[in-house]
Amino acid sequence: MRDALSVSLTVGFYGVAFGAASVAAGFSVLQSCLFSLLTFTGASQFAAVGVVASGGAGISAIAAAAMLGTRNALYGIQMAPIVKVKGLKRVAAAQITIDESTGVALAQASRGTKAMRCGFWLTGTGVFVFWNVFTFLGAYGAKSLGNPASWGLDAAVPAAFLGLVWPRLTTPFLRVVAASAMAFALVVTPWLPAGLPIIASVLVAVAFGWRAR
Amino acid sequence: MSATTLWVVLIGTSALCFAIKYVGHSIPERWIANARLQRINALIPIALLSALVVAEGLVTKTQIVLDHRLAGLAVALAALFAKAPFPVVVVAAAVSSALVYHLH
Numbered sequence: 001m002r003d004a005l006s007v008s009l010t011v012g013f014y015g016v017a018f019g020a021a022s023v024a025a026g027f028s029v030l031q032s033c034l035f036s037l038l039t040f041t042g043a044s045q046f047a048a049v050g051v052v053a054s055g056g057a058g059i060s061a062i063a064a065a066a067m068l069g070t071r072n073a074l075y076g077i078q079m080a081p082i083v084k085v086k087g088l089k090r091v092a093a094a095q096i097t098i099d100e101s102t103g104v105a106l107a108q109a110s111r112g113t114k115a116m117r118c119g120f121w122l123t124g125t126g127v128f129v130f131w132n133v134f135t136f137l138g139a140y141g142a143k144s145l146g147n148p149a150s151w152g153l154d155a156a157v158p159a160a161f162l163g164l165v166w167p168r169l170t171t172p173f174l175r176v177v178a179a180s181a182m183a184f185a186l187v188v189t190p191w192l193p194a195g196l197p198i199i200a201s202v203l204v205a206v207a208f209g210w211r212a213r
Numbered sequence: 214m215s216a217t218t219l220w221v222v223l224i225g226t227s228a229l230c231f232a233i234k235y236v237g238h239s240i241p242e243r244w245i246a247n248a249r250l251q252r253i254n255a256l257i258p259i260a261l262l263s264a265l266v267v268a269e270g271l272v273t274k275t276q277i278v279l280d281h282r283l284a285g286l287a288v289a290l291a292a293l294f295a296k297a298p299f300p301v302v303v304v305a306a307a308v309s310s311a312l313v314y315h316l317h
């Protein structure tokens with residue numbers, strides 16, 4: 001319960017950042033809120049508005065978001081035998097299957113399936129509420145600020161990406177992958193249409209993941 | 214980007230991301246047991262988020278442009294090394310970038 005609440009609160013801050021980034025990319029406050037209600041997977045939402053902000057094509061934005069969302073399928077496979085639901089409840093369970101709900105559920109493994117199920121639903125719905133409320137606040141706030149560069153919003157967005165990737169870089173190998181992806185994206189930038197270097201960086205993941213290490 | 218495209222991005226992203234989640238809840242685990250696929254899938258978020266850092270921080274359209282955003286990114290990096298929490302990282306980046314933007 002305490003895990004679920006603290007995770008939900010932290011997520012609120014990311015929600016503000018997303019709302020602001022989305023408005024800075026040209027989306028309306030309504031569209032930003034719909035993103036958080038309907039897409040509801042932070043990194044994918046950031047990626048979609050990030051590609052749009054960098055001038056990329058719509059299809060690149062959708063592709064980047066979808067590729068970042070593939071890990072949710074793996075979470076779903078792990079959570080399905082724990083939540084065991086059908087019909088509309090499965091739709092709800094699927095929608096709240098994200099990093100946080102899966103993480104808290106797996107952390108309860110030693111306390112049994114019931115605690116895991118409870119952690120999943122509590123965290124998922126808690127994050128859903130906070131994420132949506134704070135997206136609105138961030139989007140509305142950014143809308144009233146005006147020129148994104150004047151308030152540093154254009155730097156806040158890449159800083160947010162850096163803040164999202166940072167906790168994942170737990171081993172030297174993963175840091176090499178991150179640095180390689182950055183270098184690769186920069187090198188191909190002059191040769192590809194805007195937005196595509198982001199998608200192309202998946203090749204770096206394929207190259208490093210191809211062989212077992 | 215046109216208003217229609219923004220809606221297409223919103224709806225396309227939402228539909229695909231939900232479909233991915235729902236498929237995860239509906240397929241047997243052995244379907245994705247391939248070790249190579251799992252290794253690559255674990256690296257995809259790191260590669261994409263890293264590329265997004267430079268695409269958003271150092272690129273304008275298809276050119277590498279070093280401007281006020283670089284100051285913001287440098288401060289964000291320093292804050293992360295100092296183990297600052299996420300909101301501090303983002304706000305510090307915004308403030309330093311805005312300062313450089315106005316001083317220029």
